[in-house]
Amino acid sequence: MSNQSRVFMTYNGTPSSVQTLAHELGHAYHQRAMGDMPYFSTRYSMSVAETASTLAEQLVADAAVQEAASEEERIALLDTKINRSAAFFMNIHARFLFEKRFYERRKTEWLSAGALKELMVEAQKEAYHDQLSEYDPYFWASKMHFFITRVPFYNFPYTFGYLFSLGILEHAKSAGSEFESAYIDLLKDTASMSVEDLSRKHLSKDLTDKQFWLDAAQPIVEDIEQFLKLTEA
Numbered sequence: 640m641s642n643q644s645r646v647f648m649t650y651n652g653t654p655s656s657v658q659t660l661a662h663e664l665g666h667a668y669h670q671r672a673m674g675d676m677p678y679f680s681t682r683y684s685m686s687v688a689e690t691a692s693t694l695a696e697q698l699v700a701d702a703a704v705q706e707a708a709s710e711e712e713r714i715a716l717l718d719t720k721i722n723r724s725a726a727f728f729m730n731i732h733a734r735f736l737f738e739k740r741f742y743e744r745r746k747t748e749w750l751s752a753g754a755l756k757e758l759m760v761e762a763q764k765e766a767y768h769d770q771l772s773e774y775d776p777y778f779w780a781s782k783m784h785f786f787i788t789r790v791p792f793y794n795f796p797y798t799f800g801y802l803f804s805l806g807i808l809e810h811a812k813s814a815g816s817e818f819e820s821a822y823i824d825l826l827k828d829t830a831s832m833s834v835e836d837l838s839r840k841h842l843s844k845d846l847t848d849k850q851f852w853l854d855a856a857q858p859i860v861e862d863i864e865q866f867l868k869l870t871e872a
């Protein structure tokens with residue numbers, strides 16, 4: 640084995656390309672951290688598969704906002720970050736609600752296209768707190784993830800990975816120079832431990848404690864506050 644991580648993407652120099660590159664480099668970093676381990680000890684679950692990638696994305700997004708050359712650029716970068724948060728908290732939440740209700744009803748009945756449309760809109764309204772002017776009843780038909788039947792709930796890992804990695808980043812701010820090796824050790828253990836055990840062992844954090852998740856969400860609140868301050872003038 641070459642033991643190399645390679646990233647394949649179409650890079651076109653846009654901010655979104657930079658974000659994708661950061662995301663894929665996160666996956667590559669995860670792979671590299673596990674590079675010297677036996678193959679079967681590197682098969683991590685979906686719940687941690689997006690942790691390193693979202694963490695790398697967040698790092699780059701934070702740095703980009705901080706180093707924005709102008710106020711206009713900062714607003715545009717913050718807008719992208721906040722849209723991402725909305726996707727994780729709302730769009731993906733809607734997918735989760737839809738899929739959960741779908742499986743629940745599917746136990747006892749067939750669901751027609753009409754029923755799926757209703758289920759979809761209901762889930763979207765709930766996840767977006769009824770704040771959108773229109774909804775997408777056919778989202779279940781267009782989103783490929785719903786059709787990968789060997790991976791049910793192929794939505795949850797994204798939001799979990801996002802929030803888990805934000806929580807790790809919050810921890811990094813207070814952990815200082817010790818963080819890097821703890822993070823690498825955490826990544827190495829991703830295939831052999833539950834997420835609860837991972838964070839207890841490597842971050843000394845209790846995932847069943849609501850505070851971890853509130854801390855993880857705090858930077859998003861700060862992004863929104865900063866965005867409002869810059870645009871309300």
Ligand SMILES: [Zn+2]
Binds near residue numbers: 662666689
């Ligand atoms: Zn990914």
